[in-house]
Amino acid sequence: MSAADDGENRSLGQLVSTATSELSALVHDEIALAKAELRQDVKRVAMGSTAGIVAGILLLFSLPVLSFALAYGLRSWTDLGLAWCFLIVGGIYWFLAVLLGLLALMKFKKVKPPQKSIASAKETAAVLGNVKPHPRTQGEAIPSGAHVVTRSSA
Numbered sequence: 001m002s003a004a005d006d007g008e009n010r011s012l013g014q015l016v017s018t019a020t021s022e023l024s025a026l027v028h029d030e031i032a033l034a035k036a037e038l039r040q041d042v043k044r045v046a047m048g049s050t051a052g053i054v055a056g057i058l059l060l061f062s063l064p065v066l067s068f069a070l071a072y073g074l075r076s077w078t079d080l081g082l083a084w085c086f087l088i089v090g091g092i093y094w095f096l097a098v099l100l101g102l103l104a105l106m107k108f109k110k111v112k113p114p115q116k117s118i119a120s121a122k123e124t125a126a127v128l129g130n131v132k133p134h135p136r137t138q139g140e141a142i143p144s145g146a147h148v149v150t151r152s153s154a
Contacts, residue, residue, distance in 0.1 A: 048107030
């Protein structure tokens, strides 16, 4: 018995059930593909966010204490005025914050949409969009077990 003969012997309910289960499996597979692609981007976002947060924490918590210590240390090592020492220390912290901010920006720019999932979903939509019901010729026998629904033109 061929696959075509098998398809002719199955009821409409069995065919719908098979199509539904295959469509459900397809949707589950596409969701799994999207999850796998997004996992990589989530790691990049996490690293970029961490670098940005660390930059902010460095600016907020280390500046007051370390600025005073470094400025007074710079004053004792050089003949610069205290104001110049504080400006140099502030510039060093700003430079570090800019470097960490650029690192965060580079990580965020590498985040891309899940291209494989999008392409697969478009392909599936195109295939499902082209599916047409099988036309019945006049006088064609209705498979056994199928229910006939009549419509009235009320």
